Amino acid sequence: MDPHAFIVRRIMDPSCELHTDVLLKPSGGAAGGVCWRDGVVTGLEASPGKSVPCIVPAFVDPHVHLILGARHAQRADFSNCRSREEFSRCLDMAHRDQPEGWLIGGGWDAGRLGLTPDRSWLESVGDRPCVLWSRDIHVAVVNDAVLSQLDVSPIQGGCFHRDDSGQLSGRLEEAAAWHRLNPMIPEPSPSTDRLFVEHVVPLLHARGILAVGSMEYFRHVKSVLTQGVPGLDLSITLLDRSEEVDATSLREEFAQHVHLVLSGMKSFADGTLGARTAWMDTPWADGAPKGWPLDHTAEGTLASWASQVRSEALDPAVHAIGSAAVAAVLDAFETAGIDSGRVEHAEFVRDVDLPRFKGHWCSMQPTHHVDDAREIAKCADPKLAFRFRSLQEAGGQLAFSSDWPVVEADPLNAMLEAVRPDRSESVGVMTALEAVTTAAARMVRLPDPSLRVGGPASFVVLDEDPRQALPQGRVPSILATVRHGQVVYGDLP
Template sequence: MADLVLLNGKIWTVDPSRPWAEAVAVDGDRISRVGTSREIKPLVGRETKVVDLGGALVLPGFIDSHTHFLKGGMALASVQLRDVTGREEFTARVAAKARELEKGEWILEGNWDHEQFTPAELPRKEWVDAVSSDNPVCVTRYDLHIALANSLALKLAGITRDSPSPEGGEIQKDPVTGEPTGIVRDAALALVTKHVPEPNLNARARAATAALRHAAEFGVTSVNDMAEAPIFDQSFETYQKLLADGLLKTRIYFYIPIDKMELFEELRLKTPFGNNWLTIGGLKAFADGGVGASTAYFYEPYADDAGNRGLLAPQMLPEGIMEARVRRAVAAGLQASIHAIGDKANALILDIYERLAAAGPIRDKRFRIEHAQHLRDEDLGRFGRLGVVASVQPFHAVDDGRWVETRIGAERCRTTYAFKSLLDGGAVLALGSDWPVAPLDPLTGIHAAVTRQTTDGKNPQGWHPEQKISLEEAIKGYTWNGAYAAFAEDVKGSVAEGKLADLVVLDRDLFAIEPAKIKDARVTMTMVGGQVVYERPRPSR
């Protein structure tokens, strides 16, 4: 007899051998049978827990292929600036957070977006200095490539008018006075953040637990954590603690910065390594910055900044070091996942992968490019041909679509977030959020991929609608493709016998509603390994 049975559902399995089913039986943490309710009912015994789905849609648990998971947990308790639309409100939110904190405590995260300010301008230290004189401030733009530091934080970092910008970054200075404005970009962020005290293990565990609850609420059963270099060791220690305490309720596929690859080599460690809860996935690297910060690396200058083509990330310098590291990764049996946003950054990484392919097959390495946002026509088919996974975040398309044309012009936007073209070229499209840069909710991402309706409501038919993908393709991107990108398609990513019982139940049938309404759907139940980790509270009568 089964431990758990789900009956009378509408289950889209993402299994081509049996796309639809009505019922599932679970033994332990695995799916033991998939079929009709009539076929599964005989497996109900006296001890079997039975869930009547009442016709609800069931999908494999969502896999988010790109998050900053612990950082997201910390952001849940930080100052919230994502919806701020101007200076007055920005100042007020920082002031309110300063009143909550002890003297000397840092004000961090924030996730502001200056493109929605009126007027659209970067914040300055003067916005917050008067309300945060006792608290260092380093609040990031939502893309994590720019931060605003107040005067106290700049002082702690030793940044003055005479400080040079580091390679791969910028300390912005007032063109009239020469004084730092408080804005630091990319590599310059580390000049400030290295002075932020490390949170202790218990504080990190609380943040991670908040992130786990958040994930369960949205049906996310697995995440890829692209931990930043300054906190990757803290993140992994935190997840180990939660795993040991039996509190890890989301499966984590963890990346280590590529310049720490000697850790793998010294241990002769091949990836993926770990268990079904916590896995070391491979190496994460950066080729460039982001368009919002004007540091994504392009062949041609920015449309609104004729002298600027963006910046190569420090991990790309000196020339040739990234290729050398990826070659070492191949020799060591490690997966490489490289952030590339600008068209030239993407081309450079594809060139590296192509040169490696000339020496021997690389498809089985499942190399990835994270974001793959802005591509040339001639590079679209290279992903599929080389077997490079395109790890993309659909919400960025509908968010950036509000303003990115002013940065890079209409022609380059034609092959921006080119999801359909990538699929047509044979690429595996692994979908994710980039949380906390964007919302963690996969239904928001699926809606974005299927409709491409920008968040300002100005593109009801979709921004570059020719790049829309189907609902089935989007769900597969958040399930089976995510499992494939993490070498885990044999154990998760579809509803099939022998796979982990990671399932999500929705409050409406995505296949029966208008695509524009997908974003209104809600998760009613999330199950990880046959255990219910989230149930949506029923409304009181």
């Protein structure tokens, strides 16, 4: 089967024009439509005739986990469970529908459930190995069949949780899950992963996304992604943990594909809010500890690692959610002489650190605020959270993303959360649009998605102007997504 066959929804004439009431360009300037020939923009005015309400550049989601998200789309989803009873029903259904092999799922959220799952919640699957990941993918709960195979000796940067009686609860945090559990879990074959990835491309198109920056392990890139992904522009940031990484060989392979680029390497400075493993300056208001540093940050080698990444002509990207983690990343960038590093998440930022963000990328996920709000309220200083406006005013470069599959890849919803007028840290609609289009692309070295003469005829058609809709709490509907002049989602007049 031709992999393009399920991507192109409508074959357009070689020469087309489309009038619009509103064409939004993050760079400014007005235009009345888009004309294109053979997938290339030939003009930004169109005669009255075929008309649509609003056109914006194609969206870019610069922080996703493409292979992981594609796998999650095939697995049991616990994200809508709000009680142990709902969790049990979802587990029983998954056990019945997928009876063979390991049972793997995810998406559960302790805040929504009101409790944190443990191994007793998984007893209904019997002796079958079962692994269920939390929403943020930094915690896993496993059953006895998995625990019996695990090395549960202490591990730096992780935790094998024990209950009040000292027994293993089945909950694994951070490095315990990444370094001990992950290597045990059977993986799909590369051809299966490839099929899973191709199946999620139409889902991204339905959200107006034509380009992504994906965080991936070197082995997965080599086996699944080196040929690119039909229908997507793809930038790779390598997850640099315990694997040997050969960036040179990847760069040589990527050079053969115009829609594929290697942009960076990633380290983790801390955990997450939901797991209470984010590294904060002060303990939580409810008495919980302030988290801990991870990986190169814990080892004291983050600055030298960042220098090495930059020497490979790549960008250092560091996961940092808590205020102490963010400060440590900025310290490392300063020591390494890096003035445009990527701080992934930057959810808590102290006042003293705001000026230090000048020139650096603030790679943020506005929709995380929805679920993280419960934990933010329990922090020692909630005012430090999600400081979009303050970071922008301090000279930080905003790029908005989803971290899919942690949350849905949905740039319009990200914009909605970033522009809410009832929040002091909100930004303007055009700033948010830039953060999910042109700025997002720059951060991960993807082509500029701006509509311009000579550029690709790739854009999103909306049913209303987001400048009017979003501040009033409405998310415009996507009528069509066009890639290189061809409709890949929806339809045009």
